[in-house]
Every structure is written in structure tokens, then in C-alpha cells.
Amino acid sequence: xxxxxxxxxxxxxxxxxxxxxTAIAPLVVPIERELGISHAAMGxxxxxxxxxxxxxxxxxxxxxxxxxxxxxxxxxGLLIALSALGRALSTDYWTLLLSVGLFGVxxxxxxxxxxxxxxxxFTGSDRGFAMGVYMTGPAIGGVVxxxxxHSVLLPFxxxxxxxxxxxxxxxAVAAAVIWVVxxxxxxxxxxxxxxxxxxxxxxxxxxxLVSMRAVQIVLMMGVGVFxxxxxxxxxxxxxxxxxxxxxxxxxxxxxVPTVIGVVGSLLIPRLATPERRFGILLGLSxxxxxxxxxxxxxxxxxxxLGLIMQGIVRSGLTTVLILTLVELPGIGASRAGTAxxxxxxxxxxxxxxxxxGMGMLYDASGNFHGALAGLSAVAILLTIGTLRxxxxxxxxxxxxxx
Numbered sequence: 535x536x537x538x539x540x541x542x543x544x545x546x547x548x549x550x551x552x553x554x555x556t557a558i559a560p561l562v563v564p565i566e567r568e569l570g571i572s573h574a575a576m577g578x579x580x581x582x583x584x585x586x587x588x589x590x591x592x593x594x595x596x597x598x599x600x601x602x603x604x605x606x607x608x609x610x611g612l613l614i615a616l617s618a619l620g621r622a623l624s625t626d627y628w629t630l631l632l633s634v635g636l637f638g639v640x641x642x643x644x645x646x647x648x649x650x651x652x653x654x655x656f657t658g659s660d661r662g663f664a665m666g667v668y669m670t671g672p673a674i675g676g677v678v679x680x681x682x683x684h685s686v687l688l689p690f691x692x693x694x695x696x697x698x699x700x701x702x703x704x705x706a707v708a709a710a711v712i713w714v715v716x717x718x719x720x721x722x723x724x725x726x727x728x729x730x731x732x733x734x735x736x737x738x739x740x741x742x743l744v745s746m747r748a749v750q751i752v753l754m755m756g757v758g759v760f761x762x763x764x765x766x767x768x769x770x771x772x773x774x775x776x777x778x779x780x781x782x783x784x785x786x787x788x789x790v791p792t793v794i795g796v797v798g799s800l801l802i803p804r805l806a807t808p809e810r811r812f813g814i815l816l817g818l819s820x821x822x823x824x825x826x827x828x829x830x831x832x833x834x835x836x837x838x839l840g841l842i843m844q845g846i847v848r849s850g851l852t853t854v855l856i857l858t859l860v861e862l863p864g865i866g867a868s869r870a871g872t873a874x875x876x877x878x879x880x881x882x883x884x885x886x887x888x889x890x891g892m893g894m895l896y897d898a899s900g901n902f903h904g905a906l907a908g909l910s911a912v913a914i915l916l917t918i919g920t921l922r923x924x925x926x927x928x929x930x931x932x933x934x935x936x
Contacts, residue, residue, distance in 0.1 A: 536720040537655040541664055543716040544648050545671045547611050550706040551644050552675025554618045554637055555583075557702050559768050560683040560785050561695045568695075571627050573772075577893020579631050580768045583617075584760070584886035586638025588879050592740075594642040595875020603651045604717040606643055611710025613640025618703035622696040638882075646874035653860050662857060666803035669853050673795040680771060680789040684782045739869065743876055748923075752859050755919040756881030758912045759851045762822055765888025765909060766791075766829075766844060773902045777833065787841065794845025802850035806857060815854055815920045822847045823913035826906050851916075852881075858923075 558565065558580055566576055598606045613636060620633025648668050656664040683698055691697035743749050766773075770791070774784035806814045821843045828840025856877065859865065865873045892905040 539716050539720055540651065540655060541667060543713040544607075544651060544668045546709040547607060547644050547713050548648060548668050548671030549675040550611060550614055550702075550709040551641060552672025553679050553702045553705060554614050554675075555641070555672065556676040556679045556767060557618065557621070557699055558634065560680050560771050560788075561698065562772055563781065564688075564693070564695045565630070569624070569626055569630065572897065574893050574897045575627055577768075577890045577896075579627070579634050580893075581764075581886040581888070581890040582631050582635045583638035583641065584764060584882040584884075584889075586635045587642050587882035587885065588638075590639045591642035591646060591875045591877075591879040591882065592872075593875075594639075595646045595871040595873070595878075598643065598647050598650055598871030598875070599869070603647050604714060607647045607651075607717075608710050608714040610640045610643030610647065611706055611713060613637075614644070615703045615706035615710065616640075618699050618706055622699035622703065642875060642878050642882075645878055646871055649856050649860055649874050650871040662803040662806060663800070665853050665857060666799045666801070669799040669803070669849070670796045673792045673799060673849065676767070676792040677789045677796070680785050680792065684785050739872060740876065742864065743869070743873055746862065746864065748862055749859065749873075749876075751919060751922050752855050753877060753880040755916060755923075756852075756855055756877050757884035758916045758919065759855065759884070760881040761884030761888040761891075762826075762909055762912050762916070763848055763852070763888070764885040765892045765905070767848075768889040769892045769896075769902070769905070770844075773829070776902060777837075790838075790841040791845035791848055794842050795849035798846050798849030799853065802846075803853045803857060806850070806854045808861070811854060811858060812920070812924050814850065815923060816917065818847055818850045818854070819913060819917040819920045822851070822916060823910055826909040826913055830903060830906050 558576075562576055566572070571579075594606075594610070617633055617637035617640065620636060621630060624630035624633055649665065652661060652664045652668065679702075687698045687701065688695065744753075771781075771784050771788040774787050775781055777784075779787065802814065802818075825840050825843035825847060828836045828843065831837045831840070856874065859873055859877055891908065892902065895905040895908065896902055898904070
């Protein structure tokens with residue numbers, strides 16, 4: 535029973551992660567207006583935490599393997615809160631950039647720590663279900679941010695976008711405190727979470743991981759998945775507004791993929807057993823391609839279908855890839871933090887390029903058609919990568935049976 539309370543604590547932390555990660559997207563217009571910055575500049579701001587993430591994820595993963603989840607995740611939650619607070623107090627491009635960048639220090643501790651904790655507490659199909667549960671956290675955080683910012687929070691705060699960000703900072707602090715209390719009350723001490731850190735030098739551990747062909751493919755796919763998801767997550771409200779939707783209505787429609795993602799997160803990871811994982815990855819990659827094509831439509835059922843498919847992609851690809859990674863031979867619970875840190879270090883290269891590239895393409899063309907065509911190309915590459923992963927299916931099935 536204790537493990538389910540710990541999963542609830544993880545969910546709260548990851549919800550704070552999602553709220554803070556998506557907080558800027560529905561506030562693009564008022565922030566740009568007040569601080570006097572362009573779409574391209576805002577794209578660099580939204581992508582800067584992914585740049586920091588690239589360099590912080592590996593140290594964060596190592597810290598997780600050595601300190602354990604209780605302390606490390608508490609620190610990560612506090613850093614996310616400081617990022618939200620800094621955004622609320624920003625006065626220009628540079629202060630906002632630095633504040634968003636701070637999220638890239640705390641974020642990887644949460645995103646790498648969650649699969650580590652789950653891999654230690656859950657086995658079999660429960661592991662996939664548990665990963666799906668905590669992955670609903672950022673999705674629900676995104677729904678709350680996108681739907682309530684313009685319809686409820688900005689009117690309540692008199693149009694003050696800084697107050698909205700302060701609210702998310704308070705939530706992150708509360709989530710961090712609840713996590714450390716639950717972890718302590720359930721007996722999850724730092725020493726218990728720190729499953730024997732690798733005795734080998736860390737550089738040797740990393741070399742062993744990156745030399746594995748399966749790991750290489752998962753890392754390359756992670757770059758593409760994050761480019762696709764982060765690009766759309768950050769620019770979707772503005773993309774829909776550019777299609778002619780009022781900003782409040784655009785925010786509601788932008789939440790559709792997130793709502794779909796919540797349901798998908800509970801179903802897809804549990805279905806993605808090693809025997810079925812290749813077929814599910816292939817289906818998700820094709821869904822990504824169709825989503826980027828259908829989002830070219832300005833209205834009607836095709837646009838709706840594109841939003842639904844984006845939600846399916848958002849809910850499944852990252853979780854299934856991480857499941858694949860942590861279940862590979864030679865990784866296990868003792869290296870799960872390091873392996874997850876490696877995954878997020880690589881993947882956030884795409885997470886940085888997605889928002890930045892879409893902002894630049896918009897400034898160059900005045901629309902999002904070129905950006906969506908680029909995402910279609912990424913989805914095709916994901917499909918090719920999935921075909922390369924097909925050879926892993928027997929290996930993963932053997933791991934699952936073991």
C-alpha cells in the first residue's frame with residue numbers, strides 16, 4: 535500500500551512539473567507585449583530550459599542513483615518552484631530567460647527520478663501502469679494551465695500574468711513538501727532509495743550504456759519525440775489563435791491533446807508489454823505523422839482529429855521509450871537514474887530545437903505551415919527508428935518473462 539502513496543507523491547511533483555513547463559504558452563501574448571520581445575525571442579525563452587536540461591540531466595541522474603529519491607526529488611521540486619517565482623518577477627528578456635533556464639536544473643531530477651522510483655517499487659504490468667499514472671501528472675498540469683489561465687486566472691488576477699506564475703510556484707512548493715513528508719512517513723529513506731550506486735567509474739558506466747545498440751536507437755528516437763512534443767506543446771495555443779480562434783477558445787482547444795493524453799497515459803503503457811511494444815511504437819509514430827498533417831487545417835473535423843492524435847502521441851511515445859530503456863539488460867534499478875538522465879540529456883536536444891525552430895519558421899513565413907511540415911519529417915524519421923527497434927522485441931520479451 536505504501537508504494538501507491540509514494541506514487542501519489544510522484545504524481546503531485548510531476549503535475550507541478552507540467553504546470554510550470556506549460557505556464558508560458560498561454561501567456562505568450564501578454565508577456566511579449568509587456569517585455570517587448572518577438573516570437574523568435576519567445577521561442578528561445580521557451581526552449582532554453584531544454585538546453586540547460588541537456589547538461590543537467592546526467593548529473594541529476596547520477597545524484598538520484600547516489601542520494602536516492604526522497605532527497606533528490608524534494609530538491610528538484612524546490613528548483614521548479616524557484617523557476618516559476620523567477621518568471622513572475624522577470625523584468626526583461628534576460629531575467630525571463632534565466633528563470634526559465636532554472637527549470638532545466640530541477641526538471642530532470644523529477645523526470646529521471648520518477649522512472650527510477652517506479653522501477654524499484656513496481657514490477658510486471660504494474661510497472662507500466664504506474665508509469666502511466668505518474669505521466670498523467672504533467673498532462674493534467676498542462677490542461678489546468680491551458681484552460682484556466684485565460685478563462686479563470688487572468689480575470690481573477692485582473693489580467694496580471696505574474697500572479698498566475700506565482701500561483702504555480704506555490705503549488706510546486708506544496709508538492710515538494712508533500713513528497714518528502716509522504717516519503718518519510720512510508721519509510722522511504724534516502725538510504726533505501728539509493729540502490730547500490732555503480733562501483734565502476736561513472737564515465738565507464740556511461741560508455742557501457744551508450745555502446746549498446748538498443749540504447750542508441752532509443753536515444754535517437756527520444757530526440758525526435760521531444761522535438762515533436764515540445765514544439766507543439768509550446769506553440770499550439772498560438773497556432774490555433776493564428777487559425778482565427780479567439781484566444782480563450784484557442785486555449786480550450788489546445789487542451790484537447792492533453793485531455794486525450796491523460797486517458798492514453800493510463801492505457802497505452804500498460805498495453806505496451808514487451809511482446810506488443812514494437813506494434814504500439816509503430817502506431818504512435820504513424821499517429822504523429824497524421825497529427826502534423828491534420829493540424830495544417832484551420833478548422834473542422836480534420837483539425838479536431840489532429841488534436842486527438844497529438845494527444846495519443848503525447849501520452850505514449852515517451853513513456854514507452856523509457857519503459858524500453860529501463861528494462862534493457864545491463865541497466866536495472868541500480869542504473870535506472872543514470873540511464874534516464876542519459877535519455878533526457880539526449881532527448882532535450884530535440885526539446886530545445888522544437889520551440890526555437892517553430893518560432894523561427896513562423897517569423898520567417900508568418901504562419902505555421904512550414905513548422906508543421908518539419909514535424910511531419912520528424913514523424914517519418916520516428917517511424918524509421920521504430921522499424922529499427924523491431925529486432926529488440928524478442929530481447930524485451932525475454933526480459934519481461936524473467
